[in-house]
Each structure stands twice: as structure tokens, then as C-alpha cells.
Amino acid sequence: MSSQDDAPLVKIRGLRFSRGSHVIFDGVDLDIQRGKVTAIMGPSGTGKTTLLKLIGGQLRPQSGTIHVDGEEVHKLSRDKLYRLRKRMGLLFQSGALLTDLNVFENVAFPLREHTKLPESMIRDLVLMKLEAVGLRGARHLGPSELSGGMARRVALARAIALDPMMIMYDEPFTGQDPISMGVLVKLIRRLNDALGLTSIVVSHDVQETAAISDYIYLLSGGKVVGQGTPEELERSDSAWAQQFLQGLPDGPVPFHYAAEDYARDLLAGREGEVG
Amino acid sequence: MLDWLQRLGQSGLGFFERLGRGHLLLYYIVAGIPSVIIRFGLLIQQIYSVGVLSLLIILVSGLFVGMVLGLQGYNTLVDFGAEESLGTVVALTLVRELGPVVTALLFAGRAGSALTAEIGLMKATEQLSGMEMMAVDPIRRVLSPRFLAGFISMPLLAAIFSAVGVMGGYFVGVGLLGVDEGAYWSQMQSSVDLHEDIYNGVIKSIVFGVVASWIAIFEGYDATPTSEGVSRATTRTVVHTSLAVLGLDFILTALMFGDN
Numbered sequence: 001m002s003s004q005d006d007a008p009l010v011k012i013r014g015l016r017f018s019r020g021s022h023v024i025f026d027g028v029d030l031d032i033q034r035g036k037v038t039a040i041m042g043p044s045g046t047g048k049t050t051l052l053k054l055i056g057g058q059l060r061p062q063s064g065t066i067h068v069d070g071e072e073v074h075k076l077s078r079d080k081l082y083r084l085r086k087r088m089g090l091l092f093q094s095g096a097l098l099t100d101l102n103v104f105e106n107v108a109f110p111l112r113e114h115t116k117l118p119e120s121m122i123r124d125l126v127l128m129k130l131e132a133v134g135l136r137g138a139r140h141l142g143p144s145e146l147s148g149g150m151a152r153r154v155a156l157a158r159a160i161a162l163d164p165m166m167i168m169y170d171e172p173f174t175g176q177d178p179i180s181m182g183v184l185v186k187l188i189r190r191l192n193d194a195l196g197l198t199s200i201v202v203s204h205d206v207q208e209t210a211a212i213s214d215y216i217y218l219l220s221g222g223k224v225v226g227q228g229t230p231e232e233l234e235r236s237d238s239a240w241a242q243q244f245l246q247g248l249p250d251g252p253v254p255f256h257y258a259a260e261d262y263a264r265d266l267l268a269g270r271e272g273e274v275g
Numbered sequence: 276m277l278d279w280l281q282r283l284g285q286s287g288l289g290f291f292e293r294l295g296r297g298h299l300l301l302y303y304i305v306a307g308i309p310s311v312i313i314r315f316g317l318l319i320q321q322i323y324s325v326g327v328l329s330l331l332i333i334l335v336s337g338l339f340v341g342m343v344l345g346l347q348g349y350n351t352l353v354d355f356g357a358e359e360s361l362g363t364v365v366a367l368t369l370v371r372e373l374g375p376v377v378t379a380l381l382f383a384g385r386a387g388s389a390l391t392a393e394i395g396l397m398k399a400t401e402q403l404s405g406m407e408m409m410a411v412d413p414i415r416r417v418l419s420p421r422f423l424a425g426f427i428s429m430p431l432l433a434a435i436f437s438a439v440g441v442m443g444g445y446f447v448g449v450g451l452l453g454v455d456e457g458a459y460w461s462q463m464q465s466s467v468d469l470h471e472d473i474y475n476g477v478i479k480s481i482v483f484g485v486v487a488s489w490i491a492i493f494e495g496y497d498a499t500p501t502s503e504g505v506s507r508a509t510t511r512t513v514v515h516t517s518l519a520v521l522g523l524d525f526i527l528t529a530l531m532f533g534d535n
Binding site: 056058082083086088089090096097098099110113114155158162 | 400410
């Protein structure tokens, strides 16, 4: 193995990103190791999805660098960026299936766009990918006929159609019933190990994500506030990590949104000064 | 006062920013056209949904507009004993003005709004973003074929509109009101000029086709990705296309026929 193979697949250094005056990332350093399932967790609104879009080159950071497989994403030409994207898959929260195509054609889409394979081979490949997510029998259904969990599994089959080196999952468990949640949890781990992938799971479902990840980053307020294996984090004495992992309503992340003094606020209303 | 000035400046800047984005998008769309020509199937599919599906409304509207022209033209001309010129009046009005303009307005309502809603919803449901992440350029895959389809369909629809309108005028003028059939066609043939009238009409419809498709696609692509954003963008498409077509029609008419 060369040193390139030992280096992290994704290396983020000093990442800064803001939308308008709202700072989303303020100096984030992250390493995603090859072949591992790495979870990025944090409360809603900490920019977890934004991070995936930054890694995929859909957004541009104000400063800092993001290297994927040794290439700096934001310095690549359009052609090279597209070539890199063929090797990574992003699973959107909504699935982002093309609504005018059925399940089979959705999975075939990247193959048809990027390869000149004969129809019979495309059929075989698509059926293999659909079999891997357990939906070979649903190939004729349209996206509107699928449940949320099935749509995500079809999107997963599509994401692995070109045999990528890495898959990024954006909130894969949100809004799933316990059964389809269990299916997705199993699938993410199994595909990662069977296909030799590297997986990044962005989520705030602590138990499910911790169960399948090898390493966890905790994000809050634009910074990495904790990292380690699930066991390390469980034992960590960081108040923030404990509040997040155990789902405590109050702690370093306060229950109350910043506001002026409660009593004064109520009295002010009595004097007719609303707002 | 200062607040008002600030708001004015802000909306002015916003307008020019949108204008700039629109032109950049047009540049990328046009740059993507060669890749559409290679994948002919995509283009045919879009010509079907943009052009062929607009045929019914164009045929029916063209027929009625032609019939109204026949009726109104006859009523005016008969006072001067010039009802033989009905063919000329109907044909010139359609070929020079109503064909391209009314077709463009109907096109904005039928195909433009559908384009905006489709692209806007694809954006709202992250389909465009998903394509980008699959290394498929949504501009080349989704926008360029639709633009080229609009560009090709508009002149054809306008020609069909004019042709059907001439037939509508014929049914009313010759069929119902008793204008001489030979006079209707021969007067038309002798006074409609290929360069002066037909070419200029075609140029107009090409320009309207570009503008209508461009506005529809840009509004969809630039829409706020929510249901309200898409509905606003659809409305804007129809309003902006109509205004742009009518304004451009005056400019083009002044350039083409202003020196007569």
C-alpha cells in the first residue's frame, strides 16, 4: 500500500463558510478515513448538509481547503470536478429521484449518462444494484408510488451505480418508521463493508448513527466540539457531548432561545409596548 | 427619504444582478446546445412537450383569430367597396403581427409556464442538485434541450397559426359573406411579399421564441425552491414574457417597417 492509500480520503482544514452575516463554519478541521463509516452529528441548523455540499464542490468555502482523494475540490476545473463527482455519491434527504423516470430508469440514469454500455449490461447492473437494496421487484414503480424509505433505498442504488469510492448520506434516518430505519442502518454498514466504500453519515439520530459508525465528529456553532469512536465519546467528560448524546433538554445548548429577561418582557407588554 | 433611496438602490441592484444571472445562464445554455444536438432523442422529446402539445391551442386560436379578422375586415372594407382586398388584409395582419405575437403570448401561457413550473419543481425537490452530484450538468441535460426545443417550435407554431388564420378568414369571408374566392387568394398572392412580410414575420417569431424560452427557463432555474417560490416564478414567466414580446414587437416592427 502506498502512502496515498493510508492518507484520509477527505481532508478538511481551516474551513470557513458563511451565508450573509450568519457564520456556519468557523475553522473546521476534519479527516474522513478510507473504508470507514464516519458520522458527523450535531443539532439541526449546524450546517451538516452544507458540509456535504462543500465536499461535493457544490458550494465554495470562504477560506480553508477540502481535499478529496488528494485533490483540492475547489481548485479543480469543471471537467475534473465532474470526474471526481463520478467517484462520489450523495444521498439526499429527499432521495432526489427524477420524477419523470421509474425506479429502473432512475438507477440506470448515471450509467446511461456516463457509459456506453449495451442495454443488456445496463439491465444486469441495475438489477444487481436494486437487489442489493432489496427493491428488484419494485423496478416498474414510479417515484410517487414509493414510501420515503423505499425512495431513499432507490437513491442509494443509484448512488452506487457507478461503483463510487465514497458515499455521503444526508440525514438518512429522518422521518423513517422503525423498520425502514433498521433496514437503512443495516444497508449503510453492509454496503460500506461489501463494496469497500468510505461512508460519511450526517445525522442527528444518535443511537442509530452511533451503532454503525467507526468514528464520530460532533459539530456545533461552526466548530468541531467533540470527536472520537462511539465508545470514546460515550466516556467523554465534555458537557456538550453528554447533552447531545443523551438528548438532555438543557445544558451547554440552552433550552431557551436568547431573549431578554422574562419578567421584564411580560411587564413591558402590560404597558402596551408589544415587541 | 434616505430609507426610500436605499430601498430604490437595493431593488435597482437586485434587478441588475438578476439580469446578469439571466445573461450568464443564457450563455451556458447556448454553450450546451452542441451536446443536445448529439443526443437527438432528448431534443425530440422536448419538441414534443413544448411544441406538439401546444398545437391544439395554436390551431383553435389561429382559426378564431382568422375568422374575427375576416368578419371585421369585411365590415370595414365593404364600406369602401374594397371587400376583394379581404385576403390581403387577413394575410398581412397575421403574417406580420398577429401570427408571431399571439403565438408567443399563447406559448408563454401554455409552454412557458409549464417549463418554469417543471424546472422550478426539479430545483425544489433537489433533482437538479442530485444530477450535479451525479456529475451530470443540469444545464446541458435539462435546460439546453428545452431552450432549443422552444427556439425550433416557436416559428413553426407561428407559421401554423398564420396558415390556419388565413383559412379562418377564408371560411368567413368567402364562405359566409360572399367575397369572391379568386379575388381572396389572388389579391393575397400579389400583395404578400416573401422578403418584406414572410421573412420579417419569421424573424419576429424566432426572436420571440428565444425570449419566451429564455425567460421561462431562467425563472424556473432562479426560482426560490418552495411551492410559493415556484408559483410566483410561473406568474412572472407569463407576465414578463408577455411584456417582453409586446415591447420587442414594437421595436422590431419599427426596424422592419418603419421606413415605409
